[in-house]
Amino acid sequence: MSNPFETLQYKPVSFSATVITELMIPSYSNFGGKIHGGIILSLMDKVAYVCAAKHAGNYCVTASIDAVDFLQPVEVGYLVSLLASVNYVGKTSLVVGIKVVSENIKTNEVFHTNTSYFTMVAKDENNQPVQVPGLILESREQVRRFLEARSRKELKNNYKREADKAVMPEEDERWREMLSGERCTIAN
């Protein structure tokens, strides 16, 4: 079947919105009997790829992940659903917002596990970043997400500029002063 959006320079958010649902089996658990954070991260990377590659119409790589805070532990036997959509597009990068929820199948209670933002970059056949289609925002919520993602990008750039300014002083005494109150000590 032909793809109606193949030649378009803009694609709607709904075109690439993706949901993955997976059963949490015992082999996914850690020593505490809860689901390994790495299993959830791997599923997030997978859904981010599907969503990004579908929008881009190209292979994509994960450039960065904006905060993964696990709000609730996930139990063995729960269903985990990852809801992903493109929140923002730059030139060759795009941001996929992912909401992760877990569900107790017996009680149908649903828990918000986390929400994170994956920046993905589209690549061409020569492994070079390639332009992604623009985004058609179809609701007020999608406009809000786009603007929030743009703010996060600006904040991250400012943060990096500020962090780069934090140079290490030459004098030992100055280090000691800067580290006072911290739970570390300088050997010899």
Ligand SMILES: CC(C)(COP(=O)(O)OP(=O)(O)OC[C@H]1O[C@@H](n2cnc3c(N)ncnc32)[C@H](O)[C@@H]1OP(=O)(O)O)[C@@H](O)C(=O)NCCC(=O)NCCS
């Ligand atoms: C991410 C990557 C493609 C950036 O390549 P690059 O040559 O630095 O490309 P550019 O500087 O031209 O940046 C390309 C885009 O990526 C964005 N980008 C690059 N690094 C980024 C980062 N750390 N966080 C967010 N966005 C980033 C840039 O803002 C730019 O976006 P835009 O085109 O929409 O303005 C490259 O570093 C890479 O391939 N990294 C490895 C990715 C990978 O293998 N991921 C899987 C990890 S196992």
